[in-house]
Amino acid sequence: MINSKKKKVVLLQGGLGAEREVSLSTGKGFAQALTELGYPFEVVDCKEDFLEQISMAKKNGAEAALLALHGKYAEDGIVQGICEYIKLPYSGSGVFASALCMDKIATKEVLINHQIPTAKYEVVHKDSIVKYRPKIEVPLVVKPSREGSSFGVTIVKDEKELASALRHAAQYDSNILIEDFIDGMELTVPILDGKVLTPIEIVPKVDFYDYKNKYTAGRTEYIMPPRIDAKTMKHVQETALKAFQVCRLRTYGRIDFRMTKVADNENRAYVLEINTLPGCTPTSLLPKAARHENIDFNRLVEILVERAALDYQGVK
Ligand SMILES: Nc1ncnc2c1ncn2[C@@H]1O[C@H](COP(=O)(O)OP(=O)(O)O)[C@@H](O)[C@H]1O
Ligand SMILES: [Mg+2]
Incomplete structure (x- = not known):
């Protein structure tokens, strides 16, 4: 039943990027939670007429935008900027953190500046890939700087695969990592509401954690808590929180890592990337970790709505 004391919400989903389908799946779950929680809400499918739709929602009394969006035009500060301009508080991180973390190259520069481990890397522009010979030796990973859901990512095991991997990544962004x-x-x-949740170990049954293995139930094994000792657990959780803080995320996020042994009794966790609008689909990991802490999906959505904010809130 709709509760008139609850904030009027506009649920933003869909979007223009490659992750549209993932967003619609996150949106479906959010809509069900809003209904069960009694929030009055309307849904906006963010297409080319997004500006008119969001202005209309604001005029109709929306008090918070709940973002079920992912990837380009959404996780990168663009939608956040529009919400800022019309002064409609929105869920998740602000404009700066969103733009920063969408760009894996810029994120690495900030992490390195704060002594947070990240994999050694090179950058090539898509116009220069034909003659490009990386200094990094195989096996290496090629990925677009600004994309998500493993779109455009290739693990290159043999130099012969490099050229096609670069061409593939170039379809998604002009800067390639x-x-x-x-x-x-x-x-x-x-991370939710300032608290680092239990990490999840990701074990795809075949190949790496690509799109298919991310979104098809049963293709990847998730182990929570991960098979790591207490010291490594502390190192990973502290590193995640530091990354969250230096990149100035708000309310929630998900930090992806790969880990290597650096000495007999020591592992080093390398940050791969930071997700500012992590997936909340039925197979997604943040809701799974929240459940582990007795935060059910409805409570998670309630936290996102209640923490909706503006970057310049409280200042002139
Ligand atoms: N440097 C790396 N070493 C090993 N595997 C990697 C590396 N970078 C990416 N991957 C693999 O590719 C997947 C997607 O890469 P990621 O950087 O998380 O981008 P996104 O999830 O935004 O597409 C990771 O989950 C991981 O399985
Ligand atoms: Mg990732």
Whole structure:
């Protein structure tokens, strides 16, 4: 039942980027939670007429935008900037953190500046890929700087595969990242409401954590808590929180890692990337980690709505 004391919400979903389908799945779950929680809400599918739709929602009394969006035009500060301009508080991180973390190259520069481990890397512009010979040796990873859901990512094991990997990444962004392949456990660390949740170990049954393995139930094994000792757990959680803070995220996020042994009793966790609008689909990891802490999906959505904010809130 609709509760008139609750904030009027506009649920933003869809979007223009490659992650549209993932967003619609996150949006479906959010809509169900809003209904069950009694929030009055309307849904906006963010297409070319987004500006008119969001202005209309604001005029109709929307008090918070709940972002079920991912990737380009959404996780990168663009939607956040529009909400800022019309003074409609929105869920998740602000304009700066969103733009920064969407760009994997810029994120690495900030992380390095704060002594947070990240894989060795090179950058090539898409106009220069034909003659490009990286200094990093195979195995290496090629990925677009600004994309998500593993679109455009290739693990290159043989130099012969390099040219097609670069062409593939170039379809998604003009700046391409070439990274050392970190051979070890994959982990992700969700953060919610200032609290580092239990990390999740990610074990795809075949190949790496690509789109298929991310969104098809049963293709990847998720182990929570991960098979790591207490010292490594502390290192990963502290690193995740530091990354969250230096990149100035708000309310929630998910930090992706790969880990390698650097000495007999020591592992080093390398940050792969930071997700400012992590997926909340039925197979997604942040809701899974929240459940582990007895925060059910409805409570998670309630936290996102209640913490909706503006960057310049409280200042002139
Ligand atoms: N440097 C790396 N070493 C090993 N595997 C990697 C590396 N970079 C990416 N991967 C693999 O590719 C997946 C997607 O890469 P990621 O950087 O998280 O981008 P996104 O999830 O935004 O597409 C990771 O989950 C991981 O399985
Ligand atoms: Mg990732």
